[in-house]
Amino acid sequence: xxxxxxxxxxxxxxxxxxxxxxxxxxxxxxxxxxxxxxxxxxxxxxxxxxxxxxxxxxxxxxxxxxxxxxxxxxxxxxxxxxxxxxxxxxxxxxxxxxxxxxxxxxxxxxxxxxxxxxxxxxxxxxxxxxxxxxxxxxxxxxxxxxxxxxxxxxxxxxxxxxxxxxxxxxxxxxxxxxxxxxxxxxxxxxxxxxxxxxxxxxxxxxxxxxxxxxxxxxxxxxxxxxxxxxxxxxxxxxxxxxxxxxxxxxxxxxxxxxxxxxxxxxxxxxxxxxxxxxxxxxxxxxxxxxxxxxxxxxxxxxxxxxxxxxxxxxxxxxxxxxxxxxxxxxxxxxxxxxxxxx
Amino acid sequence: xxxxxxxxxxxxxxxxxxxxxxxxxxxxxxxxxxxxxxxxxxxxxxxxxxxxxxxxxxxxxxxxxxxxxxxxxxxxxxxxxxxxxxxxxxxxxxxxxxxxxxxxxxxxxxxxxxxxxxxxxxxxxxxxxxxxxxxxxxxxxxxxxxxxxxxxxxxxxxxxxxxxxxxxxxxxxxxxxxxxxxxxxxxxxxxxxxxxxxxxxxxxxxxxxxxxxxxxxxxxxxxxxxxxxxxxxxxxxxxxxxxxxxxxxxxxxxxxxxxxxxxxxxxxxxxxxxxxxxxxxxxxxxxxxxxxxxxxxxxxx
Numbered sequence: 001x002x003x004x005x006x007x008x009x010x011x012x013x014x015x016x017x018x019x020x021x022x023x024x025x026x027x028x029x030x031x032x033x034x035x036x037x038x039x040x041x042x043x044x045x046x047x048x049x050x051x052x053x054x055x056x057x058x059x060x061x062x063x064x065x066x067x068x069x070x071x072x073x074x075x076x077x078x079x080x081x082x083x084x085x086x087x088x089x090x091x092x093x094x095x096x097x098x099x100x101x102x103x104x105x106x107x108x109x110x111x112x113x114x115x116x117x118x119x120x121x122x123x124x125x126x127x128x129x130x131x132x133x134x135x136x137x138x139x140x141x142x143x144x145x146x147x148x149x150x151x152x153x154x155x156x157x158x159x160x161x162x163x164x165x166x167x168x169x170x171x172x173x174x175x176x177x178x179x180x181x182x183x184x185x186x187x188x189x190x191x192x193x194x195x196x197x198x199x200x201x202x203x204x205x206x207x208x209x210x211x212x213x214x215x216x217x218x219x220x221x222x223x224x225x226x227x228x229x230x231x232x233x234x235x236x237x238x239x240x241x242x243x244x245x246x247x248x249x250x251x252x253x254x255x256x257x258x259x260x261x262x263x264x265x266x267x268x269x270x271x272x273x274x275x276x277x278x279x280x281x282x283x284x285x286x287x288x289x290x291x292x293x294x295x296x297x298x299x300x301x302x303x304x305x306x307x308x309x310x311x312x313x314x315x316x317x318x319x320x321x322x323x324x325x326x327x328x329x330x331x332x333x334x335x336x337x338x339x340x341x342x
Numbered sequence: 343x344x345x346x347x348x349x350x351x352x353x354x355x356x357x358x359x360x361x362x363x364x365x366x367x368x369x370x371x372x373x374x375x376x377x378x379x380x381x382x383x384x385x386x387x388x389x390x391x392x393x394x395x396x397x398x399x400x401x402x403x404x405x406x407x408x409x410x411x412x413x414x415x416x417x418x419x420x421x422x423x424x425x426x427x428x429x430x431x432x433x434x435x436x437x438x439x440x441x442x443x444x445x446x447x448x449x450x451x452x453x454x455x456x457x458x459x460x461x462x463x464x465x466x467x468x469x470x471x472x473x474x475x476x477x478x479x480x481x482x483x484x485x486x487x488x489x490x491x492x493x494x495x496x497x498x499x500x501x502x503x504x505x506x507x508x509x510x511x512x513x514x515x516x517x518x519x520x521x522x523x524x525x526x527x528x529x530x531x532x533x534x535x536x537x538x539x540x541x542x543x544x545x546x547x548x549x550x551x552x553x554x555x556x557x558x559x560x561x562x563x564x565x566x567x568x569x570x571x572x573x574x575x576x577x578x579x580x581x582x583x584x585x586x587x588x589x590x591x592x593x594x595x596x597x598x599x600x601x602x603x604x605x606x607x608x609x610x611x612x613x614x615x616x617x618x619x620x621x622x623x624x625x626x627x628x629x630x631x632x633x634x635x636x637x638x639x640x641x642x643x
């Protein structure tokens with residue numbers, strides 16, 4: 001997709017994106033504990049405003065990606081990454097501290113925008129599966145990379161993943177693949193309603209790569225065909241979730257893809273009330289409010305583009321640059337083990 | 343053992359679709375057959391699979407659509423499958439000819455690399471299919487089953503004559519090929535300069551690969567390759583014995599076809615040679631332990 005939502009808030013940083021047809025939504029939430037140092041401050045409003053919403057920055061994907069390109073180089077060279085948001089001139093600054101004293105600074109302009117969230121409540125889904133990421137990848141590997149859509153058919157006794165071909169395409173040309181799994185293979189298997197849902201595999205591959213890198217368990221929540229299916233990973237510090245639309249009616253082979261409404265908040269995040277909220281730059285004349293975030297290595301690139309690796313590197317220098325915030329806060333995080341199993 | 347119900351169908355509609363094929367292998371699918379099928383997948387988009395009681399053949403006939411190239415690849419089934427059960431169209435013609443996309447087969451077999459069991463059957467679902475069922479080890483009590491349905495076309499007996507084994511042409515020179523990897527990198531570089539390449543060789547074990555354009559001509563020389571001894575069927579000496587050993591036989595061929603052949607090689611063949619019929623055709627023969635691959639590239643006008 002083209003756009004990328006960058007939402008820092010009190011609890012952590014949320015990154016979101018949606019594809020152009022609005023049939024796939026991805027959200028990754030990094031809790032403040034993920035970072036070596038996370039500081040989110042907001043000035044109290046100068047005047048009362050009815051709408052209290054956190055700062056939501058919308059960036060162009062193409063401008064963000066080059067910052068984190070070349071993952072191998074990043075891992076080798078970058079010691080620290082600082083991310084600052086400057087509301088006054090609508091910029092996000094990524095400062096990469098590399099070896100040999102090189103500092104790369106990227107300033108990206110953003111638009112303020114409405115937060116992007118999908119209408120989907122996981123706990124309402126009758127079907128829930130939890131599967132090791134390794135196993136899920138092993139299953140998906142049997143489908144060719146060009147396979148667009150995959151159907152998952154479940155009954156309380158079995159699970160089957162199969163390739164899906166649209167009727168217009170000549171059946172006699174396409175190869176069909178089916179994978180049968182036993183419910184035993186799942187860490188958690190709950191099927192409330194027999195269903196067959198078809199979703200776009202391509203959109204999922206990014207999450208699969210990320211899941212494999214973190215060796216996490218993938219939770220799958222879904223309902224009947226037509227309702228969205230969600231794949232999510234939850235960790236102590238990171239939560240990633242991909243919500244995909246499914247084909248409405250398999251029997252009649254209507255390929256009407258439902259688009260996800262983007263008005264309601266996603267329940268999981270529980271971003272309800274924020275005491276203070278960000279305001280537009282014009283209204284601040286006195287203080288510059290900045291969000292100050294420091295990372296070890298951050299590769300959100302992988303989530304959206306299927307590149308693998310999510311590593312942490314030892315941070316050599318802990319010195320803060322320019323913007324000073326509570327240094328005690330920094331000390332708290334110094335010794336924290338950010339564990340991400342690769 | 344849990345098998346999905348479709349696989350239990352072995353009898354097929356009698357009139358329209360007679361052939362029966364059931365193949366079972368467990369520790370089969372060593373590197374070679376998969377490698378060969380991958381090679382074939384790179385050479386041809388569709389090809390014919392001929393099954394007889396002892397052998398499998400992948401055939402590509404020299405149609406215009408292929409650019410005149412043709413291919414004949416032979417494998418003995420005994421080396422790969424534990425059980426091979428086949429019933430052709432009729433008793434005296436115990437063979438099956440199928441048209442398929444080799445890439446599909448190659449993909450399906452990729453699944454089978456760590457399999458406990460592989461079962462290949464000819465089935466008839468929405469259309470005739472080669473169903474490859476792979477039983478994979480899994481963490482749970484029952485195995486994981488992966489099924490691939492590869493659509494195939496059954497070729498009727500009246501067309502079988504189109505797929506006869508090509509005879510070895512009356513060549514002018516026969517020579518062993520240089521190390522394929524080296525040859526491939528040379529040809530790859532040359533491909534950027536020209537669409538045609540001249541392949542010439544003599545009975546002194548020398549081969550040259552040449553390209554010529556208005557601006558540049560490049561030649562790569564290979565020496566000491568050796569010439570395979572050929573004996574004709576009646577035991578008489580080969581006509582090439584009379585030939586001047588220094589004299590080059592040459593053919594100008596499409597470089598992309600040559601590159602397709604070289605690039606597709608995944609395992610180094612035991613023997614690799616080519617027979618050149620001057621200005622007519624180049625016949626490549628690649629032999630692996632249990633597989634033989636012949637590839638014909640016609641000379642350009």
